[in-house]
Amino acid sequence: MKTTMTLTGLTLALLASTAHAELRLGASLSATGPAAFLGDPEAKTLEMLVEELNANGGINGEDVVLTLYDDGGDPNKARTFATRLIEDDGVVAIIGGSTTGTTMAIADLADGEGIPFISLAGAVSIIDPVREFVFKTPHTDRMACEKIFTDMQAQGTTVIGMISGTDGFGASMQAQCKDVAGDYDITIAADETYGPGDADMTPQLTNIANTDGIQAVLNPGFGQGPAVVTRNYAQLGIDLPLYQSHGVASNGFIELAGADAAEGVRLPGTALLIADILPDDDPQKEVATTYKAAFEEQAGQPVSTFGGYAHDAFALMVDAMTRAGSDDPQDIRDALEATSGLIGTTGTYTFSETDHLGLDLSAFRMLEIVDGGWSAID
């Protein structure tokens, strides 16, 4: 009797598991720690989207099960969690790596084990050289430099000063900007840096302002550093255009710097930031407004560019899994590489064998802060 019951139980369990097949998706994000402002919206976005997807019937009738770990921004932990996702949780794909450091720790492993991996970090070194299983959604910092220099060129600017953070983001972008400046006939006459925790950048800005021939100032960095720079810039009364990076493309930056000081600051941002003022015929209008509304309702906090990266990574993954029609990592990777014209909040993605980022400069919008809000200038 007992045996029969156990057998029946087993059969039922087996039936249930075949009827409710599931797709296992893994994520390792920096939801806490110094990079939490990246990882927190990313984690909330993924959780929200998975719930939404499963409520609507999943992928080809299969539920998506998300296993999410918080690596606290530590590459060593990220690698351990990636090992756990692949070896123990048996995921078929991984999203994550909020920072370049954590991404590089995961990428090596994912590529070696043949698990498709979409990173949410900026550096160009993630996808150049191209690795078979590694993709990413954010623009590279090099593209941000190019976008800014294009705008400077249009304004007739040829000599600029730079003040960069020494954190990963600032330092990487500083190097990339110096590298591409020549292509836009721009000379960097002053090159200053500040520590990510510094509370006053007046000396560096005074040095830049006193350099002969400076026509504009560029500040690669994220977190509170750029807000301090913007405030000091206004206090010193420097009457030159100030350019910030996409790292501060959020309403939090305007609040931190103060609307008066931030007035006239230009930076490259994504469509998500200006979702409400996009023209109706803009291809990204629908995606951006839908995600913005859903996220702000669910999380109770303003939408950020970084959450948008996670949104796009998930959209790419779902699209690839749907087309692959299997849970074989190799099939999913192949489908991912064949992605064409997928509209996300960051831009329109078209991957190829040689391009695992799939965005071009048009994905960036040049924005200007006017009256404490954003306006598009191209």
Next chain:
Amino acid sequence: MLTSKWVQLAVLAVLIAALPLLFPSGYYYRIGALIFVNALAVTGLVILVGWAGQISLGHAGFAGIGAYACALAPEHLGLHPVVAIVLGMVISAGLAALIGKPILRLKGYYLGVATLGFGILVTMVLTNERIWTGGPDGMSVAKLGLRELLRDMGVRVSGGVFWYWACGIVLLIGAWLALNLYNSATGRALRALHGSEVAASTIGIDVPRLKLQAFVISAVYASVAGSLLALQNGFITPDVAGFMHSIEIVTMAVLGGVGSVVGAILGAVILTLLPQVLTVFAEYEQLVLGAVMILVMIFLPRGLLPSIAARLKRKP
């Protein structure tokens, strides 16, 4: 005492050898390897903190030196990674001797702050010298090449399994050396120094020299741990030398029992495993870790292993 040493080593060896029988997946080999690496660094601290009675809050700095030696030397000097490990040991030892001489004159909090400063300096250099270290984004580390060598000899092992055994063997050697030291004249002198510096110096112990020795030895342990971590991760960032990592190592030593090598290894086991077990409620991870520390400090002030061992002895 001699038998006790071999018993401790034998238990450790059997545990390292037998545990893989229980591993359901490759992920557990990774955790095992991490535990061994941490335990190695903590063993170094046992010599410095537990026996010599000094404190270091900057030991991750030496781990950083060992790690970056393995990343930089093969790339820029063309050295084999194994030679790079030795180079890291030499640099760490040299640096420890150089800075140890002045700062080991300090006592208590002052020594803590001085070593803390050293650790932060190493992190800053690794973060700011972008041309060499790749800055905060980190840099790749060349492969050790031993696994390929094994493959040519007909033995195929996965990366996780290989590093489990490699780190396990290095930990065994490290524990053996430390236990030997404990029972040597130097070890006894160190413990005498811990008891009372004045008393130790009256019986002819060269106190400053001995402190320096303990500092250098523990720095070498941390350096090797850093090298092993860099080589198995294949990628390294300045976090390895960071303040949090220093604190982690000290906490492991104190939790397990800073006076005993096996206790320290136990501390490394617990504090490496706990965050993995607690992923289900990641938000409370820090809370649980803090509570565990406070409870151990209140109820088992000598650390888990020595306190429990003492209690068992009292009530046979």
